[in-house]
Amino acid sequence: MEALKDKLESSFIVFENDLNGHSKSHAHKVRQEAFKVFEEKGFPTKRDEEWKYTNLKPILKHDFRVLNKSENAVDFKDVKRFFISDIDSYKLVFVDGVFSSWLSETTHERFDVCTFSSMLHKYDEVTEQYFNKALPENDSLAAINTAFAREGAFIRIKKNQTADKPVQVLFLNTAHEYEVMNQPRNLIVIEENAEVTITERHQSLSGRDVFTNAATEVFVERNARLHYYKIQNDALNASLIDHTSICQKQGSQVHIGTFSFGNKFIRNNLNIFLEEEHTETFMDGITVVSDGQLVDHHTLADHKVPNGYSNEVYKGIYDGNAKGVFNGKVMVHPNAQKTNAFQQNNNILLTDKASIDTKPQLEIFADDVQCSHGCTIGQINEDALFYMRARGIPAKEAKALLLYAFASEGLRNVRIPELRKKLNRQIANKLSVDLDFEL
Amino acid sequence: MLKVSNLHAGIDGNEILQGIDLEIKPGEVHAIMGPNGSGKSTLSSVIAGREDYEVTQGHIDFEGEDLLDLEADERAHKGIFLSFQYPVEIPGVTVTNFLKTAINEMRKAQGLEAMAANVMLKKMREKMALLEMDKGFLSRSLNEGFSGGEKKRNEIFQMAMLEPKLAILDETDSGLDIDALRIVANGVNKLKTSKNAVLVITHYQRLLEYIVPDYVHVLHKGKIVKSGDKNLALELEEKGYDWLKEETTV
Numbered sequence: 040m041e042a043l044k045d046k047l048e049s050s051f052i053v054f055e056n057d058l059n060g061h062s063k064s065h066a067h068k069v070r071q072e073a074f075k076v077f078e079e080k081g082f083p084t085k086r087d088e089e090w091k092y093t094n095l096k097p098i099l100k101h102d103f104r105v106l107n108k109s110e111n112a113v114d115f116k117d118v119k120r121f122f123i124s125d126i127d128s129y130k131l132v133f134v135d136g137v138f139s140s141w142l143s144e145t146t147h148e149r150f151d152v153c154t155f156s157s158m159l160h161k162y163d164e165v166t167e168q169y170f171n172k173a174l175p176e177n178d179s180l181a182a183i184n185t186a187f188a189r190e191g192a193f194i195r196i197k198k199n200q201t202a203d204k205p206v207q208v209l210f211l212n213t214a215h216e217y218e219v220m221n222q223p224r225n226l227i228v229i230e231e232n233a234e235v236t237i238t239e240r241h242q243s244l245s246g247r248d249v250f251t252n253a254a255t256e257v258f259v260e261r262n263a264r265l266h267y268y269k270i271q272n273d274a275l276n277a278s279l280i281d282h283t284s285i286c287q288k289q290g291s292q293v294h295i296g297t298f299s300f301g302n303k304f305i306r307n308n309l310n311i312f313l314e315e316e317h318t319e320t321f322m323d324g325i326t327v328v329s330d331g332q333l334v335d336h337h338t339l340a341d342h343k344v345p346n347g348y349s350n351e352v353y354k355g356i357y358d359g360n361a362k363g364v365f366n367g368k369v370m371v372h373p374n375a376q377k378t379n380a381f382q383q384n385n386n387i388l389l390t391d392k393a394s395i396d397t398k399p400q401l402e403i404f405a406d407d408v409q410c411s412h413g414c415t416i417g418q419i420n421e422d423a424l425f426y427m428r429a430r431g432i433p434a435k436e437a438k439a440l441l442l443y444a445f446a447s448e449g450l451r452n453v454r455i456p457e458l459r460k461k462l463n464r465q466i467a468n469k470l471s472v473d474l475d476f477e478l
Numbered sequence: 479m480l481k482v483s484n485l486h487a488g489i490d491g492n493e494i495l496q497g498i499d500l501e502i503k504p505g506e507v508h509a510i511m512g513p514n515g516s517g518k519s520t521l522s523s524v525i526a527g528r529e530d531y532e533v534t535q536g537h538i539d540f541e542g543e544d545l546l547d548l549e550a551d552e553r554a555h556k557g558i559f560l561s562f563q564y565p566v567e568i569p570g571v572t573v574t575n576f577l578k579t580a581i582n583e584m585r586k587a588q589g590l591e592a593m594a595a596n597v598m599l600k601k602m603r604e605k606m607a608l609l610e611m612d613k614g615f616l617s618r619s620l621n622e623g624f625s626g627g628e629k630k631r632n633e634i635f636q637m638a639m640l641e642p643k644l645a646i647l648d649e650t651d652s653g654l655d656i657d658a659l660r661i662v663a664n665g666v667n668k669l670k671t672s673k674n675a676v677l678v679i680t681h682y683q684r685l686l687e688y689i690v691p692d693y694v695h696v697l698h699k700g701k702i703v704k705s706g707d708k709n710l711a712l713e714l715e716e717k718g719y720d721w722l723k724e725e726t727t728v
Contacts, residue, residue: 426566429526430580431554440579444570
């Protein structure tokens, strides 16, 4: 662990030297401050309340290269499967941390779909207004990302614009002989009454371990609408920590879906800050994992003002010795009257070796609110299974159909039909059945 | 078609069926009547292949094949259908999806190709009309929030779609008002041919006014204590089950 910390410290010096004329920029001041946070706090341990159920140690002991400078060429045909390929979309593709104009399709016409690095170079005012304004300041892992923030997606939809097609953001890690840690950084700004749909995916093509410590800041201005889907289906030697913080202004709507099927380790820190009134937020999640996988969802709906609505539905299916964590925090500040917050986390454990720690955490300081939560941990309903088998559906398919039905509520807000199909296929694949679910 | 011989079965070490003999031929309607706890539902579950029950002695032959060697779904593929006393609610699976999966799994097992969507839809419409069911039914989650009558109607609808050789109707009349009972019974009668058979399991004689049995068997303490024709059902209705207890203890 100290080894990785040391390495990050020396890499940060190299990183700074590499910045040439930009080391005096505002962005870099933010980076330096963030790095100080990490230096002081170090990596979280199981003694931290937020990391009580998830042990980071097995990941940190790897010998990651922090600044991976050798990018490999990628053929479209080799990575086509990681896209939702049958739709027209903007694409932002990064290969080993470097933007691939060859695989991407950007725009600056009515709105910006381009890179974080070009944003840093071109739009000082954007950097000053938004960079590191949404992520929690004292999170040392998010701080590492901020310290090394250089590349990722920059999406800005201007006032009253609706993006004419979805934006697919894909981060690829190609094959290397060494283990790699990377820090993709995204900034999404949806201006007043604008709308966009975004998908995000991190994919390793390497046989060696990859540790992605990604961070995304999203600003959803008044009456703006965001649909954001995270597809977490990476290789089983890949680990992902995703920090996503979303700030919502008056009348805005956010639908965010997190679909976790792959990786050996996933930690999501999803924070929604409701800063003005009459916002709507939907957080959905489907997790289907098996042997050797861990998925930890930490979510926050931070109701700072009155009349906010948040609705969270997370479904989990754990097979083999898979481990899950769900920590859903709903914070209702003293003046956040008429808050309506709903949270539900349902889990099925398919074996007695699988486990889930689920913790709804409601902190309510206002009195005129509606808050409800429920979490369940169960097994497959044997009566339902027999009922289906008595109709001629074999055990395996019956089980899969039941599990699919259980999980599918998490797809309720997926509005790209092709993505829905893809997710259906990924779920079927995880349940090892060949069922035509989308009937 | 079905031949049950000296069947002993139980659950968690309690023997519930204590030597059942029953033979059903194509074209026949049999009724099994008996008081609560006599083993009626156990018998239907064991024939359908519920794994919770352990068969300790005896055989069940279905068209010359040993049924006890087969899984529940394999038995369904052979043409056995159980209409559940308590149909299970399955949120998230629509009636259409469920039936489509069931029919195509059945066809797959029989070496047939999947049924074309338009053919299936046509058939569904036809059978729904037979059971006086509303179209909106198809897109509802299976049994979820269905009334007692809707659940039972849905069972017979599935039976109509799957066209089994042997249909076991387990307490299909419970929870039905008289109109629903008539519709359900009418559906069953319309589906009846000289090649298939029906086993009606019921506590009351009421259903047998509509689905008229060729044979009536009285089950008591896990044994068939009396068999006869439809008049036996009337006799039971009149006298209740108490006289049986006296008769069998003598």
